[in-house]
Amino acid sequence: MLIGDVARRSGVSTRMLRHYDALGLVRPTGRTVGGYREYSAEDVRRIFHVESLRSLGLSLKQIGRALEDPAFTPLDLVSDLIRQTEDRLAREQELLERLRAIDASAPTDWQEVLRIVELVRELNSTSAARRQQVLLARPEDVPVPAELLAGAVLNESDPHVAGALRWALARSGSDGVATLHAGMRSEDAGIRRRAVLAIAEMPEAPGATTVLADALGDPDTTVRRHAALALGRRGVAAAVPTLVSMVVEGSNDVDAAEVLGMLSLDPGCTDRIMTALVDELAVPTADSATRIRLTQALVELAGTSAQEVLRQLAHDDDAAVALVASALVGVLEERSREDEADEPS
Missing domain, CATH: 1.10.1240 (Methyltransferase, Methionine Synthase (B12-binding Domains); Chain A, domain 1)
Incomplete structure (x- = not known):
């Protein structure tokens, strides 16, 4: 079967088939008298194998190894793909959160967009001191999206930075309560603890008392105690x-x-x-x-x-x-x- 026929039947362009040949992935078994590539039925099956593996996200180099290396097991291949996909999803989730933060702040010009992007980058710094400084040194006239702060609160493990985040969130209004409420439903007790502490410092936020009351039934003792102290200060007998x-x-x-x-x-x-x-x-x-x-x-x-x-x-x-x-x-x-x-x- 000539390359044009293979391209029509497989849906793989002639250019890509030549590329596969150059890489050694799929080399045609023979040549015609005129020197044209001639593919056997086995060659065509290999083309479909390559395309199937590409659909899983493998690079051509990985595909070559998978097809030629007997020691490269399907289990190893799938495990690698899972890790790569999880990393990609994490990066995309981070990008999505940044876009939502920008959208929530309703920027009027590119300067505001750039300022929020810079804030997000600083809050993601590996230095706890830097994360804290960006919050404490923020000018009074520069608003920070509450949703962004709430999300940072749920993920912050350093107690000093967490305190600065809760302080900034309490000053930003009540828009972050929905994010904190979602954090109260997390399976991670650490996230629920950070959420309840933040809600406790937002006494005027609508719905905060209801969320704290629900937290009295939390399976984590620390969450229940934080909720009880906050509710008691609000005069809730429960x-x-x-x-x-x-x-x-x-x-x-x-x-x-x-x-x-x-x-x-x-x-x-x-x-x-x-x-x-x-x-x-x-x-x-x-x-x-x-x-x-x-x-x-x-x-x-x-x-x-x-x-x-x-x-x-x-x-x-x-x-x-x-x-x-x-x-x-x-x-x-x-x-x-x-x-x-x-x-x-």
Whole structure:
């Protein structure tokens, strides 16, 4: 079969067939009397093999190796293709995110486009100090797309840069909440932790409280604790069980106790918090350190009920608990005397 016939039947141009011949990929078996290339049925099958491998994304060099090297197994070939495809998709995803960031900022001229591209490049720097500097040194009149900041927050592992990103995001408005909310659905607990911290610093963002409330059911303990602290500061009583657990477990227990004190200013929450703390104090397996933390938490609560419980604990069988409770009763009594002295006569 002459080269023209092969080209028509295979769909491969005569130019490409000559290129295959030059590379040694598909050499025609014979030549006519006139010197024209003449392809056998086996040659045509090899052409289709080459085209099939090209459709998978292989280079001609890789195809030559796959067809000639007996040690080059299909499994190796497929594994290489998977890695190459994943790398390409990652690059394309990065490009897509850059384009979306530019689109979200609604630039009016090329200068703004270039400024955003530069910001994206700096945020992708391998230097944490450089990533932080680009955020802190940003002029006040240069807006940064919230979606861009939110995406950077979810991927930032350095705590200092993450803090700067959350600060910048909180100042940029509430447009990044949707991206952070998507981050809360990630299978990666680290991403969910970064998302909940960022949302916690955006108190005015619409829907933020709902997202935080959902996070109270997160399988990750750290996510639940961050959500509880943020919700408690917003006066959401649903955070009480997690906050009490934080006191019991000794994890950010001082912060948790302070937030419980804030919540106790609401008469509807006071009894709930008091009951939860007293119940934990009565747990037979609670050790001395745990009961001391619970005792210290009581001093943060509003109202007289906490004082009464502390007076009872001043006679506790555990000497360490009794000592702490006695000291705290003294602090509360001194505080009451000062408040009375400040009242106008």
